[in-house]
Every structure is written in C-alpha cells, then in structure tokens.
C-alpha cells in the first residue's frame with residue numbers, strides 16, 4: 362500500500378492542463394492570473410499631497426516666517442498650480458498634485474486661518490512632510506502582479522489602477538461531484554428507515570467554492586451498467602470527476618471496476634492512512650477521477666488532503682500555507698497508518714497553536730467535525746504522540 366506522501370506525489374504528477382480565458386475584472390475575484398500585470402505609470406504618478414492643509418516653500422519657514430497669505434487652492438483632479446510667491450502659500454487637498462514651488466505641506470489642524478492668512482501653530486515642521494513622492498511605491502514598468510497571483514480584493518485594486526478592465530486567468534475546470542449508493546436520497550426527500558440523505562457531495566461542493574469552482578452534483582445508483590453509462594457521460598463532459606462511495610470491499614462497491622471498464626487508468630487504490638484508506642485515483646488522457654471513500658469523515662479528509670491541493674496546483678496556485686500545531690494532550694494510535702486526527706485548534710498568548718484531539722466515534726461520525734476545525738497528520742512510523750509534540754495540520758474551515 363502507498364504512503365500518504367507517495368499518494369500525494371502521484372496526484373500532483375497528473376495535474377490538469379487548463380486553458381486561459383479573458384474575463385472582466387468584475388468577475389475576477391478568486392481567479393488565478395495568467396498574464397503579468399505591470400505598472401503603466403509610476404506609483405504614485407505625481408508628487409501627491411497626502412494631507413489637507415497648506416503648501417509652502419520650506420525655505421521661508423526655515424527663515425522664520427510663520428504667517429503666509431493664501432494665494433489659491435489646489436484641488437485633487439485639477440491641473441497643477443504654481444506657487445509664484447515664495448512668501449505665500451496655497452491651500453492643498455489630499456490627492457492633489459503638489460503645486461510647483463511647494464515642497465512642504467502643513468495640516469489644517471496645525472494652522473489657524475483668518476483674514477486670508479494662514480499662521481503655522483506648530484514648531485516641528487520638516488521639509489517634504491505630508492508629500493507622497495512620485496514613484497516611491499512602484500516605478501513605471503515594474504511587475505505588480507506576477508503570473509499565478511490569486512486575484513484578491515487588493516490584487517483587483519492594483520489591476521484596476523493600471524487600466525486592466527479585463528484579465529487573463531486560468532479557466533476553471535469542469536468538476537462533477539457524484540454520490541453513489543442505493544441508500545442515499547436527496548436532501549429534500551424523507552429517508553426510509555434503511556436510507557440516509559446524501560451529504561458528501563454538498564460538503565465537497567462547498568469546499569470547492571473556496572477555489573471559485575462551481576461543481577455540478579449528480580447521484581448514481583449501485584448498478585454496474587447504469588454506473589458505467591452515466592460515468593462515461595460525465596467523464597466526456599467534465600475535466601474532473603469526484604466520486605464518493607463504492608470504492609471499498611463491499612459487494613456493491615463497483616466504482617473501481619466500472620472506472621477501469623470505461624477507460625480510466627488506475628494510478629492508485631488504497632493508502633496507508635485512516636480515515637480514507639480505500640481512496641482511488643485515476644486518469645483518462647487529460648481528465649482525472651478521484652474515488653473518495655464514502656464515509657463522510659473520509660470524504661472530507663481526502664477532499665482537504667488530496668483534492669483541494671490538486672485543484673489548487675492545477676489552477677497554477679502555490680500550495681496553501683503549511684500550518685503546524687502542538688498536541689494539547691497525548692494520543693495513542695497503534696496501526697501502522699498515518700492517522701488524521703480531528704482536532705480543534707486554539708492559540709495562546711505565547712503564539713503557540715494547540716490541537717485539542719476530537720477523535721469522535723470513527724469515520725462515519727461527521728457531526729464530530731462541527732467542533733473540529735482541522736485534521737492533525739500523525740505519522741505512520743509512530744504510535745505514541747506526546748503532549749506538546751508538533752505536527753502538520755490541515756485546516757477545514
């Protein structure tokens with residue numbers, strides 16, 4: 362059987378090749394940039410007044426002058442004025458071009474104005490104060506957003522400021538989420554005593570929206586012929602199929618055989634881990650299929666540990682930040698498997714993150730995950746894990 366790291370590596374060797382599309386900046390939140398965005402001007406593009414007040418020539422102040430006649434008003438969005446008389450001042454507004462002849466700005470709070478004159482009331486004026494000098498942030502031609510940038514609200518602000526009404530981004534993959542199993546009914550239905558409502562595909566759909574992916578939901582019954590027909594159709598229409606259920610040892614666990622029959626090449630089946638041991642992964646030319654184990658905790662774990670990192674990397678994003686935490690109390694786990702322990706993370710004033718174990722009653726106990734906000738990855742080589750020991754955690758909220 363494969364280790365967690367080998368299985369992960371195999372998934373990452375079969376990333377999707379996604380096309381590029383041009384979209385409106387309005388729709389770009391959460392998308393991945395595929396063209397570099399450069400500064401089309403200096404940032405800021407002119408010496409910019411940074412405070413509302415008066416603009417003077419510092420030499421006059423240095424020579425002892427404190428009262429300056431008001432010679433005009435420089436507003437933002439208006440052409441640059443000139444202070445022609447070095448002994449006078451101009452009123453200046455935040456965001457305006459610094460007038461020619463002005464090299465120092467004094468806030469309205471630090472002057473009194475009467476009878477057309479401004480008198481400075483502070484004594485610590487410095488030359489050049491309250492001026493956001495041209496090109497101090499970025500220069501014309503500088504790369505502002507590299508290829509691979511996740512378009513956050515601030516990245517969208519930068520793109521807007523350089524005139525990118527449209528942006529080239531990675532096309533989102535078409536993803537189908539498929540539940541399998543005769544016992545499953547839709548959320549809107551009332552289950553019979555031997556049935557349950559399906560929840561795994563709802564969970565996965567919600568998790569994928571964090572990458573901007575709007576997956577479609579499907580359900581297929583435990584019948585090999587129907588499974589083969591419907592999976593073949595869904596494979597033709599999608600880049601990724603994510604199935605839940607039907608990958609273990611039961612007499613109605615048809616998924617691995619059916620996938621092989623419709624031409625999906627198995628890359629691996631089963632990993633040395635708990636939960637999620639029967640995970641199945643395969644490829645068909647440019648397409649990918651994940652067969653997640655049906656137990657809900659297994660589905661969630663495999664979703665966060667394998668599927669989301671796979672889709673992130675396929676979109677061209679760097680891996681999510683790695684998080685570590687310390688065990689808040691000892692844990693014993695004997696099987697030679699990587700144990701993904703549900704935990705609740707808290708942090709203390711010393712900056713340490715603590716993982717409080719919430720083992721629950723097993724991989725079908727998904728209500729337990731309401732309290733947990735991460736899985737801690739406890740390595741297969743060890744069976745005893747002490748209080749304070751530090752391990753990687755995978756966040757689930």
Ligand SMILES: Nc1nc2c(c(=O)[nH]1)N[C@H]1C(S)=C(S)[C@@H](COP(=O)(O)OP(=O)(O)OC[C@H]3O[C@@H](n4cnc5c(N)ncnc54)[C@H](O)[C@@H]3O)O[C@H]1N2
Pocket residue numbers: 540541542544545557558559560561562605606607608609610611614636637638639653654655656657659724725
């Ligand atoms: N003899 C063995 N039995 C099992 C093994 C094994 O190695 N040998 N592995 C166990 C493990 S581990 C898991 S996990 C499950 C995986 O089972 P399957 O992937 O075959 O999933 P199903 O049998 O279809 O369902 C399992 C369980 O999950 C519920 N389920 C399925 N889909 C959904 C859904 N969309 N929403 C909510 N719940 C769902 C289903 O009703 C079952 O209760 O197998 C063990 N058995």
Ligand code: MOO
Pocket residue numbers: 634635636637638639654656659724725
């Ligand atoms: O994935 Mo299974 O949960 O180990 O029950």
Ligand SMILES: [Mg+2]
Pocket residue numbers: 606607608609610611613614
């Ligand atoms: Mg089964």
